[in-house]
Amino acid sequence: MIRRNVVGVHDPMPIKENQFTINKKSLVSKVKVGKNLKESVKKSIDLIGGIKRVIYKGDSVLIKPNYVFPVDYPCCTSYDFLEAVIELVKEAGAFSVTVGECSFFTHRAKGIMEKLAAKKVCDRQGVSIIDFADSEWLDVRVNDKMIAFPKSVFEFDKI
Numbered sequence: 001m002i003r004r005n006v007v008g009v010h011d012p013m014p015i016k017e018n019q020f021t022i023n024k025k026s027l028v029s030k031v032k033v034g035k036n037l038k039e040s041v042k043k044s045i046d047l048i049g050g051i052k053r054v055i056y057k058g059d060s061v062l063i064k065p066n067y068v069f070p071v072d073y074p075c076c077t078s079y080d081f082l083e084a085v086i087e088l089v090k091e092a093g094a095f096s097v098t099v100g101e102c103s104f105f106t107h108r109a110k111g112i113m114e115k116l117a118a119k120k121v122c123d124r125q126g127v128s129i130i131d132f133a134d135s136e137w138l139d140v141r142v143n144d145k146m147i148a149f150p151k152s153v154f155e156f157d158k159i
Contacts, residue, residue: 019053038084045088055158057093062130062156067112068104079117086125097125100152102132109133 020027029047033040045051055061063085065077072078082099089097099122101109109131113119122129135150153159 020048037080038087041081041084042088051088051092055089055092055094058095059093059157060096060155061089061094061098062153062159063089063097063099063127064159065099065101065118067101067109067116067118068107070107070112070115072116076112076116077118079121082118083121083125086121086127090125094158097127098130098156099127100130100132100150102150 018026027048029044031040031044031047042051063082065082067076069075073081086097086099099113099118101113103109103112110119110129113122113129119129121127130150130152132150132152135152137148138151138154139146140149141147
């Protein structure tokens with residue numbers, strides 16, 4: 001990824017404790033996808049404690065799927081999975097939901113999302129899209145290294 005327009009330095013992002021753990025071990029769930037993908041995703045999240053452990057009423061949420069190359073699932077996030085996650089985040093009480101992505105090489109994230117039907121999902125759900133390639137970037141110190149992050153990610157309560 002090409003870093004563009006690095007405008008400053010940001011303090012390290014606070015690392016929040018993983019809410020989905022038992023005895024400091026990350027929880028994982030696996031469910032067979034049934035006829036209703038959204039219900040299957042919800043069941044998977046519920047098995048590790050439920051989405052309301054992390055999404056609260058009034059949160060602004062950034063969803064970061066995978067649309068870096070114009071090739072459908074399994075290379076990129078399926079549009080129906082994206083829609084299920086958006087709906088679950090909204091149902092948990094999020095005030096606003098945004099989808100953010102930065103693509104690979106000469107491709108543009110919004111163009112990839114349009115080709116793979118993800119843009120239609122965002123439009124239907126009333127969700128805005130951020131193409132991080134158009135964002136200003138900040139250097140953030142992570143473990144004694146500077147890593148560039150889109151400035152806009154710091155505007156959200158949850159990612």
